[in-house]
Amino acid sequence: METLQLLGVALGLASLAGLNLYLTVFATGLSIQQQWLDVSQTYPQLEILGHPAIVAISGVLFLLQFFADKVPWVDSLWDTVHTLIRPVGGAFLAVTALGSPDPVFDVIVALLAGGATLMVHSAKAGTRFVVNHSPEPFSNIALSVAEDAAVIGGLVLIKNDPLLALAVFGVVLLAIAYFGPKLFRAAKVNAWLGWRKLTAPSSDEFATELPTELPHESEILLAGRNFSGAKILWSAPCVSVASKDVPGNVFGHLVATVEEPRKLRFVAHRRWRPVTVELDLTTYKAAHESKFLSENVVLYSLEKKPKYLFVFDRGQRAIARGIAKSLQQRLTPAISVPTDAVS
Numbered sequence: 001m002e003t004l005q006l007l008g009v010a011l012g013l014a015s016l017a018g019l020n021l022y023l024t025v026f027a028t029g030l031s032i033q034q035q036w037l038d039v040s041q042t043y044p045q046l047e048i049l050g051h052p053a054i055v056a057i058s059g060v061l062f063l064l065q066f067f068a069d070k071v072p073w074v075d076s077l078w079d080t081v082h083t084l085i086r087p088v089g090g091a092f093l094a095v096t097a098l099g100s101p102d103p104v105f106d107v108i109v110a111l112l113a114g115g116a117t118l119m120v121h122s123a124k125a126g127t128r129f130v131v132n133h134s135p136e137p138f139s140n141i142a143l144s145v146a147e148d149a150a151v152i153g154g155l156v157l158i159k160n161d162p163l164l165a166l167a168v169f170g171v172v173l174l175a176i177a178y179f180g181p182k183l184f185r186a187a188k189v190n191a192w193l194g195w196r197k198l199t200a201p202s203s204d205e206f207a208t209e210l211p212t213e214l215p216h217e218s219e220i221l222l223a224g225r226n227f228s229g230a231k232i233l234w235s236a237p238c239v240s241v242a243s244k245d246v247p248g249n250v251f252g253h254l255v256a257t258v259e260e261p262r263k264l265r266f267v268a269h270r271r272w273r274p275v276t277v278e279l280d281l282t283t284y285k286a287a288h289e290s291k292f293l294s295e296n297v298v299l300y301s302l303e304k305k306p307k308y309l310f311v312f313d314r315g316q317r318a319i320a321r322g323i324a325k326s327l328q329q330r331l332t333p334a335i336s337v338p339t340d341a342v343s
Helices: 002-033 044-050 052-068 074-081 085-098 103-131 138-160 162-199 216-227 314-331
Strands: 232-240 251-257 263-270 273-280 284-290 294-301 308-313
Touching: 002 044, 002 052, 002 085, 002 103, 002 138, 002 162, 044 052, 044 085, 052 074, 074 103, 085 103, 103 138, 103 162, 138 162, 162 308, 162 314, 216 251, 216 263, 216 273, 232 314, 251 314, 284 314, 294 314, 308 314
Parallel strands: none
Antiparallel strands: 232 251, 232 308, 251 263, 263 273, 284 294, 294 308
């Protein structure tokens, strides 16, 4: 039981270090220094955190992070710099908490704790990067305050019930392992959109000619789905947004054919398996919208769900507008004139 409690303290401190290393050290050290927390009998090895120098330095660094975390893009830069610092700090806290005299055990604990810290740090950094897609700062401020509150709450949990802390932080790490790849893909897309906005000039014109060529891998995929006889009207590279049958944050091509005006196909290669989705756009309408980092083509229906969204970088504004215009023309129902009305 005592071993599990030690593991709960070590895992908890390592995980919280990935969220905010300086606040974790400062709050723990200050509590020990002011004798709000007595670790002399339970975890005497942690008393070092109450040293005035450690409390002062961690307090100053936390103050810097307190402001940096609330400024869009500055928070992402801060997280990038701390990609190595936080895992090292988390490993140190875990090794200190366990206080093992065995160097081999210390190395094993340091590697595992550093990995846990890196997982939490990566989730935090990825979330911040995705949030920075929005130009307003309020979401950054809310996230920063929530993270600080989570650190304080986590420390209180570790103090009161280390066994429950072990279970809670274990579940959190499992959740990060499950949702991490999705978050990574979202961060990758946002990084690409941000880079393209900086480097690719945009145009307010409509594209007079939309591209018609596909990479050979995509052509092979479409041919394998009984698509070889269709004539491609246009094909454009884009990124998918998750919807029914459409995976999210996948780089692929949106394809329209001459023969099927009310159908679209999205084709892509996703890791080890291909993606080919056919969209029936009967009763759907198309629209173009400009966002902070992207140009979006929206497909929606007033009669049924789901809504489909495909993202283009800012340098492809003309193509995105051209696709929206093409779809608007193709999806507009033809008006039939009664024969008896013709004289």
